[in-house]
Amino acid sequence: MIEVISTGGLATIQDLGRRGALKWGVGTSGAMDDLAVAAGNILLGNPDDAAAIEVQIFPFRIRFQDDTTFAVTGADCDGMLDDLPVLPWCVHRASAGQVLHLGLPRRDGWAAGRAYLCVAGGVDVPSVLGSRSTQLRGEFGGLEGRALRAGDKVATGPFHEAGARVGFNPPALAMPLMVDGLPAVRVLRAAEYEAYTPQAQASLWNEPWRISPQSDRYGFRLEGTPLMPKVPLELRSHGIVPGVIQVPHGGQPIVQMRDAQPSGGYPKIGTVIEADLWRLGQTPIGSRIRFVEVTWDEAVAAQDANDRWLAEARRLVGLFRARRGGQ
Template sequence: MIEILSNAALATVQDLGRLGSLRFGVGTAGAMDDLALAAGNLLLGNEAGAAGIEIPVFPFKVRFIEDCAFALTGADCGARLDAAPLLPWWSHQARAGQVLTLGLPQGAQRASRALLCLPGGIDVPQVLGSRSTQMRGAFGGHEGRALRKGDLLRAAEPQRACRTGFGLVPPALALPQEIDGLIALRVLPGAEYLGFEAASRAAFWAGEWRITAQSDRYGYRLAGDPLQPVAPMELRSHGIVPGVIQVPHSGQPIIQMRDAQPSGGYPKFGTVIEADLWRLGQAPIGSRIRFIETGWDEAVAALEQKEAWLAKVARMVALRRSAPMGAAA
């Protein structure tokens, strides 16, 4: 069990999302960086989709009420267990009474969210097949809300033996993708793509886009050269999913994120491919990003590459956990 010691604005319990309910008007929720959550779970021998704590605002502190293994992935936050510094993307062991502190994100990865995983995952009830927090609907996760000081959370398997003291090369380094030093995201052109002027389409791919302060788990609002339609477009509301890039009348795109509503009526310029959503989920507010035009085959290949990386992590962890005690990492 752990106790939250911070009034942790927007820290929530998340798994890989509430799939299969969009047709009922229920959004997916889930970790903004699903790769970090899955990797943290694998480090502990959990199922990749077990629930963890997503932390987007710092500092953040928790106290371990009992001895417990844990893994930290995502942003490098200069973590400490009491006074001892901890490595990011690493598995650790805590003793009862110790305090874990996460500071401000640092390092060259430019990540913005940390993930804390416990043995067996965070033990909260499933709602519609997921333990993810859906704050708009106030259900799932821990009481359907963000965590706050005094909350107590249990690990599903706190006494399970977990070998710790090893970690991973972060995917931002293992699977780099940048243009001119900026995070680059692959995008499939959308249904209304050709309804925008050729100059706007070209500028979208060639230019930089800033993630504005009006961005959150529902959507990332971008600032750049406005995207101009060939003619005004008025559409009926239609189904959308995380990653869809909509363009309101201002011409400044909005990328739908994990807590997005499942329908909308703005024109769809494109969709950030599923394999790159973790990169976007880690992009800090105020940072600049670039886009790469891609096709269906490339999108499928990118997803296979992401799954191959996770499979490699699972094999490495299995070998490390099965090695005799005292063997070299």
């Protein structure tokens, strides 16, 4: 059991997402940084899709009600367990009554948007449509379909010993992607790309885009040179998925994120590839990003690289545990 002592708001329970429900008009939800959740679960010996707590406004403090092991992945936010420092991307042991404090993320690296508290056994809330992820707009999943607040008590799965101090290099360092000193994400052209002026197309690829304070889990609103079509575009509402870059009439693009609605009518100029959604999810509000155009084959190769990173993490953690078991 975990007790929430204080939170800056919008901390939610998330797993790897709600798949297969788009046909009912239900979005995927899930962690903005799916690699961080999967990696934390690998560290703890959980299933990859066990639920964790996603923290995006700091500081965040919880009290462990029972002995457990845990890992904090995603952003490095100067974690403290009572008065002891907590290394990110590493397994730690907590005793009943100890308090975990997550402070402001370090900004010396760009992966500073969200931290994830993963615990042995996972966060134990009911599964809704195949996922424990919180869907804020629909008010279901997670804990009563809402963000966590002070005083909440959240159950965790059965305790199991996950070893101690094992950890690994986070993907932001293992697989960096920068352009002109700015974090970058890879993008495929979308259906209405050719409807935009050459100047708009050039701006999409060659200029930085600032993530607006009006951004959230539903969509990242970007600020930059307006992207204007050759002629005004009017489309019927149609299906969309996380990653789609829509362009409203004002020309400032919106990237649909994990809580994206399943349909929309704005024209689509591009799509952030699925393999890079975690990069975008870890980019702090107010910072700037760059888009890199890729082909379909390059997008598939990027997902293969993510899968290899997870497979290697799983292999190394397995080797560490096997060695400890043999001592």
